[in-house]
Amino acid sequence: MHSLAAAGFLFALAIAHASVAVHGIASYARRRVDLDLLVFGLLNVAIVLIDGGLATAYARIGDPARALAASDAGRVTASILLVHFTLRYTGLAHPRALLVVLHGVAAPLAIAGAMGLLGLYDPAHLRPATLLGLVVDHADAPTTVLGGIVATTCVASALVSVLALAGAFARGRRGSLVLAGAVVLGGAAAYDVFRGSGVAHGPPLSPYGYAVFVHAVMMTLVSRSGKLRQKLERQASELDTRSRDLAGWYDELRAAQDELVRKEQLAAIGELSAVIAHEVRNPLAIITNAVATLRRREIAADDRETLLGILDEEASRLNRLVGDLLRYARPVNIERQLISMRDLVVRGLALVEGNDEITAELSEPAPVEKIWGDANLLRQVVENLITNAMQAMSGGGILTVILVPLEEDGALGVELQIQDTGEGMDTQVRSRALDPFFTTRPSGTGLGLAIVARIIDAHGGRLRIKSAAGAGTVMHVFLPIATEVPPKRPRSDPPDHATSSLPPMPIEIRKAMGARPRRS
Numbered sequence: 001m002h003s004l005a006a007a008g009f010l011f012a013l014a015i016a017h018a019s020v021a022v023h024g025i026a027s028y029a030r031r032r033v034d035l036d037l038l039v040f041g042l043l044n045v046a047i048v049l050i051d052g053g054l055a056t057a058y059a060r061i062g063d064p065a066r067a068l069a070a071s072d073a074g075r076v077t078a079s080i081l082l083v084h085f086t087l088r089y090t091g092l093a094h095p096r097a098l099l100v101v102l103h104g105v106a107a108p109l110a111i112a113g114a115m116g117l118l119g120l121y122d123p124a125h126l127r128p129a130t131l132l133g134l135v136v137d138h139a140d141a142p143t144t145v146l147g148g149i150v151a152t153t154c155v156a157s158a159l160v161s162v163l164a165l166a167g168a169f170a171r172g173r174r175g176s177l178v179l180a181g182a183v184v185l186g187g188a189a190a191y192d193v194f195r196g197s198g199v200a201h202g203p204p205l206s207p208y209g210y211a212v213f214v215h216a217v218m219m220t221l222v223s224r225s226g227k228l229r230q231k232l233e234r235q236a237s238e239l240d241t242r243s244r245d246l247a248g249w250y251d252e253l254r255a256a257q258d259e260l261v262r263k264e265q266l267a268a269i270g271e272l273s274a275v276i277a278h279e280v281r282n283p284l285a286i287i288t289n290a291v292a293t294l295r296r297r298e299i300a301a302d303d304r305e306t307l308l309g310i311l312d313e314e315a316s317r318l319n320r321l322v323g324d325l326l327r328y329a330r331p332v333n334i335e336r337q338l339i340s341m342r343d344l345v346v347r348g349l350a351l352v353e354g355n356d357e358i359t360a361e362l363s364e365p366a367p368v369e370k371i372w373g374d375a376n377l378l379r380q381v382v383e384n385l386i387t388n389a390m391q392a393m394s395g396g397g398i399l400t401v402i403l404v405p406l407e408e409d410g411a412l413g414v415e416l417q418i419q420d421t422g423e424g425m426d427t428q429v430r431s432r433a434l435d436p437f438f439t440t441r442p443s444g445t446g447l448g449l450a451i452v453a454r455i456i457d458a459h460g461g462r463l464r465i466k467s468a469a470g471a472g473t474v475m476h477v478f479l480p481i482a483t484e485v486p487p488k489r490p491r492s493d494p495p496d497h498a499t500s501s502l503p504p505m506p507i508e509i510r511k512a513m514g515a516r517p518r519r520s
Contacts, residue, residue: 006203010055013211017044017051020214036088040217043081047210049074054207065116072113075206076150079157080106082185082213086161089178089217090168109150118147143197151193154206158186177223181216185209279321283314290314324447332458334374341368341414341479344375345401348382357396364403368414372482377455384448385418385475392422392473406478413461413480425467433465 024041028034053071057064080102087094112118120143143151165179188209195202290307293299299307345362352360389399402417425433434453456463460480467473 004059007055007058010051010058010207013207014048014051014055017047017211017214020044020218021048036085039081039085039088043078043085044214046074046078046081047207047214050078050210051207054204068119069114069116072116072118072147072150073110074113075154076106076110076113078210079154079189083157083160086164086182090164090173090175092164092167109146109153112146113150117144118150119143148193148197151189155186155189155193158182158189158209162186175220177216177220178213181213185213280318283317283321286314287311324451332377332454334377334458336372336482337375338370339373339375339378340370341378341403341416344379344382345403345416347379348386349399349401351383351386352390352399355390358390358393358399359397360399360401362401362403366405368403368405369412369481371414371479373459373479374455378459378479381452381455381477382416384452385477388448389418389420389422389473389475392420392424394422397421397472408462408478408480411460411480413478413482416475416477416479418475418477419472421472424469424471424473425465426469430465430467434463 021041021044024037024044028038028041050071053067053069053074056062056067057071061067083102084099087099162179162182165175165182169175169179185206186209188205192204192206195204287310290310294304294307342362342364349360349362352358386399386401393399398419398421400417400419402419404415404417406413406415434449453463456477456479460482461478464476464478465473466476
């Protein structure tokens, strides 16, 4: 009856170790990040063999010799896995080859144990012994020489674990409970050696030593988990407090920034108004003076014709300014069709005809494909850039247009390069060349390149300027082949002034609006 009680207790330990093994192996299989869980789970599988084999022998279920042989196989496997787990648990540096050798040696020994070569269990002798006040039957069979070597190896593995854990504890790593469990396991393993050699008599204590060690590891992990949870809760509380403080500071900063932006916007609008007023006032003043002169009765016919020509010129200038403003303010609506950039360039180069001082050259090193785009808008781009290049070469020069296939950011397309040998741009002029109302020509409105940039961007392309003072200018225009109906831009990536279908603001207003914080 007492033997059945001991068997039941060992069966209960086996079930507990099996639960720990399933949890450790399943946790590793789910995350594949912590190998310690896998090794600890396999250690408990080996302990299940030890406990289950002894419990089966105590309960006299089937052949006790086979049950004890299974327990020996588990004991060999557990000793190696104990060393493996301890090395990982303490973080000691160890070559992988060492673990390969240890497991390689343990494998044939475990097989020998399963074959019953570690003890003389045929027939197994069950003798009474006292265990925790209970008289139980135990297998008091002598071990073989190989069994003695295995028993000594088990003691050595427990000693290695104790030394490794003691070293980790000395380095400041908390683990006194695990160290105590390893010491108990080492004492149990030493007792089993004396028991196998006949010096001591009684049931094996290794199962209980492993139970104490596993329990110590589990308690340590639970304790660390609790402390970690408390630490995380404190940090979360601190973060929550700081978040509330930051929210208050952000509200204050946003209010101050809103006020600053409002003032900057007012200043930018005032500057924009001054620019437009300046552009309109000059031709109006000329027209007013011409009209006043025309009212004189004694004006000569030649002077009258001259003044009428001035009126016509300034009226055209105002009309051009208003037209540019309307084109600049009008959203860019693209009506896509399959077009040839070469045909557009050839039509644009017709502007050079009749100008004997400028030589035009068209180069297409490799055939370029047709693109999906708006022919009228892109013709405006080409003609504007060619006109600018011609104006930059007032004294004559060479205008070179190059068409090349190009892939940019994974998109296939065509790059149009317009090169002139004119005066070029310095760094300051080049940086503001695309800003609305910025121009270096007395008769310009400063909206031509701004409109060009909007049209190119609406097609999903990009415009780059390479220039230096006295070295000419190269305008690089990339246009993707695209499709008949290109995908819409994601809302999470709002466009800047050059990518919006709405007209961009002058640089001053853009800077002011760009500084405005977004509200959720």
